[in-house]
Amino acid sequence: MCGFAGFLKLDAAAPEPPPGALQDMSALLRHRGPDAAGQEQFGPCALAHRRLSIIDLTDAGRQPMASEDGTRWLAYNGEVYNFRELRRQFDLDGRGHRFRSRTDTEVILHLFEERGIDCLRELDGMYALALWDGRARTLHLARDPFGIKPLFYVVHAGTLWFASEIKALLAVPGYEPQPSLEALHHFLGFDYVPGPITAFAGIHELRPGWRLEAAPDRREPRQEPFYELTYAVDPAMTEGEAVAGARAALRAAVERQLIADVPVGVMLSGGLDSSALTAMMAEVRGDAAFHTFSLAFAEPSFDESAYARMVAEHLGTRHHVIGVEPGRVAELIPRYLCHIDEPYADGSAIPTFLLAETAREHVTVLLSGEGGDEVFSGYETHAAWRARRWFRRVPRPLRRAIRWGVDRLPVSQRKLSFEFKAKRFVRGAEMDLPTAHYFWRMVLAEDAKRCLLEDPERFAGFPPSAALFVEAYDRCAAEDELNRLLFVDASFHLPDDLMIKNDRMTMAHSIEARVPFTDRRLVDFLARVPPRWKLRGLRPKHLLREAMRGRLPDRVLDKKKVGLEMPYSLWFRGAWRDLGEALLLAPGADAGGLLNPRGIRRLWDEHQCAAADHGRALWGITNYLVWHRLYIERRDWRAHLAAPRPPRHS
Numbered sequence: 001m002c003g004f005a006g007f008l009k010l011d012a013a014a015p016e017p018p019p020g021a022l023q024d025m026s027a028l029l030r031h032r033g034p035d036a037a038g039q040e041q042f043g044p045c046a047l048a049h050r051r052l053s054i055i056d057l058t059d060a061g062r063q064p065m066a067s068e069d070g071t072r073w074l075a076y077n078g079e080v081y082n083f084r085e086l087r088r089q090f091d092l093d094g095r096g097h098r099f100r101s102r103t104d105t106e107v108i109l110h111l112f113e114e115r116g117i118d119c120l121r122e123l124d125g126m127y128a129l130a131l132w133d134g135r136a137r138t139l140h141l142a143r144d145p146f147g148i149k150p151l152f153y154v155v156h157a158g159t160l161w162f163a164s165e166i167k168a169l170l171a172v173p174g175y176e177p178q179p180s181l182e183a184l185h186h187f188l189g190f191d192y193v194p195g196p197i198t199a200f201a202g203i204h205e206l207r208p209g210w211r212l213e214a215a216p217d218r219r220e221p222r223q224e225p226f227y228e229l230t231y232a233v234d235p236a237m238t239e240g241e242a243v244a245g246a247r248a249a250l251r252a253a254v255e256r257q258l259i260a261d262v263p264v265g266v267m268l269s270g271g272l273d274s275s276a277l278t279a280m281m282a283e284v285r286g287d288a289a290f291h292t293f294s295l296a297f298a299e300p301s302f303d304e305s306a307y308a309r310m311v312a313e314h315l316g317t318r319h320h321v322i323g324v325e326p327g328r329v330a331e332l333i334p335r336y337l338c339h340i341d342e343p344y345a346d347g348s349a350i351p352t353f354l355l356a357e358t359a360r361e362h363v364t365v366l367l368s369g370e371g372g373d374e375v376f377s378g379y380e381t382h383a384a385w386r387a388r389r390w391f392r393r394v395p396r397p398l399r400r401a402i403r404w405g406v407d408r409l410p411v412s413q414r415k416l417s418f419e420f421k422a423k424r425f426v427r428g429a430e431m432d433l434p435t436a437h438y439f440w441r442m443v444l445a446e447d448a449k450r451c452l453l454e455d456p457e458r459f460a461g462f463p464p465s466a467a468l469f470v471e472a473y474d475r476c477a478a479e480d481e482l483n484r485l486l487f488v489d490a491s492f493h494l495p496d497d498l499m500i501k502n503d504r505m506t507m508a509h510s511i512e513a514r515v516p517f518t519d520r521r522l523v524d525f526l527a528r529v530p531p532r533w534k535l536r537g538l539r540p541k542h543l544l545r546e547a548m549r550g551r552l553p554d555r556v557l558d559k560k561k562v563g564l565e566m567p568y569s570l571w572f573r574g575a576w577r578d579l580g581e582a583l584l585l586a587p588g589a590d591a592g593g594l595l596n597p598r599g600i601r602r603l604w605d606e607h608q609c610a611a612a613d614h615g616r617a618l619w620g621i622t623n624y625l626v627w628h629r630l631y632i633e634r635r636d637w638r639a640h641l642a643a644p645r646p647p648r649h650s
Helices: 021-027 083-089 104-122 181-190 239-256 272-285 305-315 326-340 349-359 372-376 380-391 396-406 418-428 433-439 446-452 466-475 481-491 493-507 520-526 542-547 568-573 577-584 597-608 615-633
Strands: 002-009 036-042 045-051 072-080 125-133 138-143 152-156 159-163 210-214 222-225 264-267 291-296 318-323 365-367 512-514
Touching: 002 021, 002 072, 002 125, 021 036, 021 045, 045 072, 045 125, 072 104, 083 104, 104 125, 104 138, 104 210, 181 446, 181 615, 239 272, 239 520, 239 542, 264 272, 264 349, 272 305, 272 365, 272 372, 272 542, 291 305, 291 349, 305 318, 318 349, 326 349, 326 493, 326 615, 349 493, 372 481, 372 520, 372 542, 380 418, 380 433, 380 481, 396 418, 418 433, 433 466, 433 481, 446 597, 466 481, 481 493, 493 512, 568 577, 568 597, 568 615, 577 597, 577 615, 597 615
Parallel strands: 264 291, 264 365, 291 318, 365 512
Antiparallel strands: 002 045, 002 159, 036 045, 072 125, 125 138, 138 210, 152 159, 210 222
16 A cells, blocks of 8 residues: 655646655655655656555565566556466566566566556556556556545646645645535535546546556547446346355455455444454454454444444454544544545544554554445445335325325434435435435435525536436446446445545555455456345345354344444534534635525524434535635645654564
């Protein structure tokens, strides 16, 4: 796990980047790689790299790494788990390549020499890379299929600049940060910024599974996908075959992702995904003498720590519990945003930051359960899809009567309460499927967004946020509806929400987070499983539950999904009331005239009197206002960055 930055002059007449510019960018990424730093320039292109040593802790793994003849240079972030297989499969030693390290980086470099950029199709892992081919005078950028590792770029003053985090691009000479209106428009609906746009005008994120190619003699970089998730369902597959195959594929994925020369632990939430990873890790190792980490909340409906402890005791891991308190969370808002660099309001991010802060004392790698819901069908929205099919068979007048009654249910503060789910479901059930899938997830509808914008006409040209889901749903070639919904989730929620949190909150503490549920062979197998084995009736993750039967306590296997989230709805009425008033209702809390204070006040007042639960929206607006203050108004975000972890290895 590492970070990198670089530039390529696209226009010969473009000004030369000033001395030290790339070094400044690299310094802002030190938390991603405190163990070593390197920098090289080759004519119009330059690469800088920060290394977090995971495999081969010697200096042989330093980057940027050069081919034997010095014509190709690679800066790389991530882990490719099948690198040893690729070295054998393509006989890289027999073809004359002289390996100087035991790293996956060097395998990728020599594989490129043999197969060109099509070598990306062979890689199984998480990665972002920048490869300069001096012979062809071409720069290649690429990002893994599930967006686990980040990569951003901006074309400014005739030069292409790129980096592992946006903050490094803010050091580009002459670039003046301005907020993207399109990003704000979609953020109000999603609580995150969907790629490839970012919160900054002109800065873009390379799409997952895409590559970018640029050369000094071409003014415009070219982009194209090299991977897209496909579904080829085997209708003859039995339930027993699906369960056995999923169990074997998950075990193999965990085994591949345990490769490391440093300690590996698990983020154990108490949910099914992380519990399954923990059990498989113990099975692969033959013991449970490793560290697991969970979070605890005082609010019962948000707390899964008892289940995490149950799994840890069942397996015998070295377990740690980290409490999440509203005061500590409030203190961390500027700091965590300065690691994400964008407005972001997933309530699991700061708890993950706190978990990584404790984990850094024990491990350098953490396994994470992200991706399990997208491949095994684990979200409540997937069950809602099936319930919608049944509900729409009810005569329309009766459906209207049901909605009338549901709309009058009193507001509940419990997480994923019946009241919340019922109101969302009956409204969304009348919509077309991809729009309903968005509606069941969204924070604010389009009319509610307009009430929050000071000048809605400035945003009139942007499509409704639901249109992003509709486009992805229509693009998917799967024949069945459930797999098309899983494709939508893997296209947006997974890379633009979950992976952002997973990467930035762990890398803030120089920890590598690995996600076995995105293992290519596991994903390919599950893409062949008939949907009826993924979602049995309204029971999400039926296949995973049965695959882990006998390996985990039944109470863990059969519990309802909770998910990691903070009780901000409760906190805004209690522990955070003063904070909310200071941030949301203070004079000037309008993000430079973008937001309408009257609209914010209305949400706040309705929330305080329990007329509605606007906790998610208020948390999102809070994050946008703090981000705008840090990055656009005061530009003092550097002061809030966490101190980088000292090098583990010399």
